[in-house]
Amino acid sequence: MRVTLTRPPGIRRDVALRPPAVAMAFLGEGVPHEAVAVPGVALGEHEVLVAVELSTVCGSDVHTVQGRRPAAVPLVLGHESVGRIVAVGDGGVLDAEGAPLGIGDRVVWSVTASCGSCDRCTAGLTQKCRSVMKYGHERIGVHGELNGGFASHVQLRPGTTIVPVPEQLPAAIAAPASCATATAWAAVARARAIRPLEGTRVRVHGAGLVGLTAAAIAAEHGAVVDVRDPDARRTAVAEEFGATGFDDAPDVVIEASGRAVSVALDEAEVGGTVVLVGSVFPAPAVPFDAEGIVRRLVTVAGVHNYTGADVSAAVGFLTGAGRAYPFATAVGAVHPLSELDRAIAAAAAPGAALRIGVAMR
Numbered sequence: 232m233r234v235t236l237t238r239p240p241g242i243r244r245d246v247a248l249r250p251p252a253v254a255m256a257f258l259g260e261g262v263p264h265e266a267v268a269v270p271g272v273a274l275g276e277h278e279v280l281v282a283v284e285l286s287t288v289c290g291s292d293v294h295t296v297q298g299r300r301p302a303a304v305p306l307v308l309g310h311e312s313v314g315r316i317v318a319v320g321d322g323g324v325l326d327a328e329g330a331p332l333g334i335g336d337r338v339v340w341s342v343t344a345s346c347g348s349c350d351r352c353t354a355g356l357t358q359k360c361r362s363v364m365k366y367g368h369e370r371i372g373v374h375g376e377l378n379g380g381f382a383s384h385v386q387l388r389p390g391t392t393i394v395p396v397p398e399q400l401p402a403a404i405a406a407p408a409s410c411a412t413a414t415a416w417a418a419v420a421r422a423r424a425i426r427p428l429e430g431t432r433v434r435v436h437g438a439g440l441v442g443l444t445a446a447a448i449a450a451e452h453g454a455v456v457d458v459r460d461p462d463a464r465r466t467a468v469a470e471e472f473g474a475t476g477f478d479d480a481p482d483v484v485i486e487a488s489g490r491a492v493s494v495a496l497d498e499a500e501v502g503g504t505v506v507l508v509g510s511v512f513p514a515p516a517v518p519f520d521a522e523g524i525v526r527r528l529v530t531v532a533g534v535h536n537y538t539g540a541d542v543s544a545a546v547g548f549l550t551g552a553g554r555a556y557p558f559a560t561a562v563g564a565v566h567p568l569s570e571l572d573r574a575i576a577a578a579a580a581p582g583a584a585l586r587i588g589v590a591m592r
């Protein structure tokens with residue numbers, strides 16, 4: 232693809248794309264995605280344009296398409312992607328470590344772009360920034376079509392954490408870093424902030440990609456790990472992600488299924504920690520045994536999305552200790568971008584692979 236840079240008045244650069252970029256617009260439940268051609272973007276200061284190599288379908292994409300999660304349409308879904316920088320805005324852009332990024336760099340990026348200066352950002356809660364923007368979650372607008380992963384290109388805004396990934400890391404491992412892996416890292420980090428994991432019993436509910444990744448990360452931190460899931464095939468896979476199993480009460484429970492919140496709250500050992508990550512929302516309220524939580528001195532923590540530091544650490548894990556686990560097998564099939572509806576249907580099917588990939592062909 233040829234990319235032409237010209238400098239219009241103002242701080243934005245017109246980036247013409249020949250052939251045009253393609254974004255798959257979600258228009259509502261039951262309506263096929265529609266391909267939108269984007270002949271160019273206005274690239275602001277400190278923005279970059281990334282050509283997507285591979286995106287993976289997350290459970291929340293499936294929920295949105297099924298109408299189980301509200302969304303302002305039209306919208307380009309997809310927030311697990313790996314790609315290559317093809318244009319850089321004025322002023323340049325830095326990676327998560329503060330090093331300059333350039334054309335050709337292979338990267339993943341955070342699901343959120345945050346301002347860095349509001350009260351929540353300065354408190355370290357960048358995923359809850361007062362003016363947060365989330366890739367794959369925003370209604371498209373003028374000069375704002377390329378903000379989701381189910382597209383040939385994504386325009387990365389200032390305040391996005393961008394992490395380089397090595398060429399040798401398979402795209403199937405790299406793409407989920409910006410949701411599943413970073414969320415799993417954030418969940419385990421939340422537990423570790425409360426207690427060291429070395430020698431503790433960690434139970435993970437949910438053997439989806441978040442749960443299996445959390446199992447592997449907890450095992451790397453010295454925990455004995457047990458993974459529970461109603462799907463016996465997925466539970467069996469957990470052995471390959473560091474789970475050895477146990478039947479005692481867990482010291483730490485990571486609830487990553489959205490279905491075992493009551494069990495998680497009830498089973499934690501005295502002095503235990505329960506981290507709730509469950510991502511299937513809106514979810515029905517569950518009964519809360521306050522007396523049991525009090526008497527057992529249980530700490531309950533919620534985790535939603537993650538910070539820039541978490542996605543950096545997630546990539547560090549995938550390129551380091553994580554290579555010992557079969558993350559490359561998570562992606563069952565890769566569909567052409569033009570067949571996104573088929574890809575999402577495959578991801579929603581019973582017994583589906585942990586992830587289905589989508590790539591421009």
Ligand SMILES: [Zn+2]
Binds near residue numbers: 292310410411
């Ligand atoms: Zn996700």
Ligand SMILES: [Zn+2]
Binds near residue numbers: 345362
């Ligand atoms: Zn902010």
